[in-house]
Amino acid sequence: MNVLRALLVAVTGVLLLLPLNVSAATKKVIVGFHRPPADHEENLVYAAKGRINRTHRQIHAISAELPEEEITRLKKDPSVAYVVDNIKFTLIRPTEPTSAPPPEYVDSWGVLRIGSDVAAARGFKGAGIKVAIVDSGIDYNHPDLKDNYRGGYNFVANNADPYDDDSQSHGTHVAGIIAARDNGTGVVGVAPEASLYAVKVYGANDTGGDMATLVAGIEWAIENKMDVVNLSLGFSGDIYSVYPGIFKPLHDVCDKAYKAGIVLVAAAGNDDREIVSVPAAFDSVIAVAATDQNDQRAIFRMNNVQSPLASSYGAKVELAAPGTVIRSTVRGGGYGFLEGTSQAAAHVAGAAAVLLSTGIADANGDGSRADEVRLKLDDTAKDLGNPGRDKYFGWGLVDLAAATVETRKLHLVRKNGPPRFDMQSIMLGKGSYSVQVKNNGLERVVVNAPEGNSRDFERVFAYSFTSSLQDLGVAVTLNEAQTTLAFTPRGEVGTTADITITKLAP
Structure with missing residues (x-):
């Protein structure tokens, strides 16, 4: 007798193919379709002995776990547009200086360097602008963040508590750079009146962080009408330039977010290589390199010795921002120093929020101000390195003093x-x-x-x-x-x- 592998069940006139447990080796994948996934598409996955992890809402795809021998067959189905590995992304990990920086850098030097104080004096502090931080969560009880925190979601545990449990307080540190309150204590963010939303896609010990989880986080940002999304994370290496199709789900959702009017900002990477990380390498995303206190390309140090880490570079770099010895908020109500392009990206995300709060107009009438914000930040950046756009600094150091002059x-x-x-x-x-x-x-x-x-x-x-x-x-x-x-x-x-x-x- 043949072994029964699946059970066919009729439910309200719809045939659902429900898989039983299988022992074959499985792989986590994202299956793309030519239309929004519904019963037919889910049944294709079940018929391939797959387990569905998430049906996406903003792209035509299902995240699933499939037996490896079924993937080739599924790719041939005319309903299927692609099947790609559910690639694991990482937070762009900062280095941690082991000694306190000089006194002149103790406060928020990066926030000052990009002219945030001038913008604030003109009344532009990011008020009314919604910033989603797709990261490890936020310590929403922190005294410098709690007044600006407005909510979020935890896509690792699939619940409404996006508290930051990362060992470096990665998301909380990024949040402070973007929008720590100007309350006379601690630090101040680039956009101290912006609204913060924590989209948790990483848990403790780097759990989460696969492409499907990132896609879900950006879908949440679209559906909740965020204005800015910060992505201090990435997948580094040459693979995007050789096989761009393997990132199609993430590429598609970033494109959709940008067309919806969201300004997307991402870290270029800390690899000291001429390769910009994904998603910073996408055309819909602002790729940010890091600078030091002398407006030079950032080289990150550990134990006071130059490490092999430095800001990544390449033709996709669009802007530069401070990324060394950055003091910001950490979980538990404290403050700490981190450095990297994660911190640089946060400065630019905050700058985008400030610029949106000026009431910048939709000049081309396409229903989105994201392209106007991007153009303004590029046009007003302080040129560094070779004249014009270059691979180390892009158009230059973001400059809110210049960008907010109306x-x-x-x-x-x-x-x-x-x-x-x-x-x-x-x-x-x-x-x-x-x-x-x-x-x-x-x-x-x-x-x-x-x-x-x-x-x-x-x-x-x-x-x-x-x-x-x-x-x-x-x-x-x-x-x-x-x-x-x-x-x-x-x-x-x-x-x-x-x-x-x-x-x-x-």
Whole structure:
């Protein structure tokens, strides 16, 4: 008699193939399909004597454990798009300096180096921005974090308690860099008013951390409408450049998160090699390299001796940020020093939160501000190394002092016809602004604002120049959430003026 291997059961008209225990060697895989997985797709896995670990919601895939001899057969099924190994990722482990750094570095030097204090003085502290830390969890009772902690999920234990039990307090350290409160004690984060969410994908002793768990964590971020996701983790090595398809589930969910408007930030790696870790190597993710206190490429030290660890580099590096002797929060309510690209990535994630809190506009109208945030951080970075983008620093050191200067420019030209045809408009948010006019021949400039939704305009100011090269500087306060200012030039045909509008600190 043949051995019965499976039992066919009819449930409400649907046939479910339920596997019995099998003794063959099994492998953890992710099975991708051409449509969202439902009963048919789950039955294919069961028919292959598999055990389903997770059915994904944001990508068309199921994480499962299958007998090795069944995987080849399953790949040939027309419903299956791919079958890849459920690769194990690691936290980008920092080094731990064994002696205290010099006094000038005791406080949050990295936060200051990237201009977070200047952004905070302008009123931009990340308020209202949701940051998901996909990591080992957060000590949500820490006095510097508890007021900003808003929740999360534990994908290792599959429960709602994402407390950090990592020996290095990896997730808690990252959380403090991003959003430790400005409360006069301990440390301060880059975005001290941002909302923190712990997405725990690593447990004690590096449990968890496989690709399926990471995918689930990023799916959670999409479904819970996070604004920024920090990924201080990675898979290093040459394999992505040779076999990119094996990372397809993670690649797809990162693409989906980015299209949903989430800014994704990841550590480049600590391998001192010209290879950027996955997922930092994905186009949808900002890859961050680390710098030291002298704005040089970070070399990490242990026991005061140079170790073989240094910031990874390569063409995929987009930005650089502080990553050596970084003091931040650790579990149990304390503080500690760690260094690595994990810490550098956290600085950039915090910077993204700050920039989002400025109200940066969706300039291209695609429904997402993630691309505008990325472009702004790149354009305003402090260039390091070779001019332009290079493999060690990307576009340079992230610079919030430059990124949060809200400056708009107009070029007025007097042409033939009525002056109203030469009018140029600009939309501004609530606040006070400096308006600088560099004149090149105009006789007069008139600035109006529309009254509500009508076609009537209210005069904001008008100025008649006493000479053709006279410049003008005025301050304007706008009380509405959005106001359109219309600038009209008057004078001889061919005369011009350049207008620079800068938002002032509150």
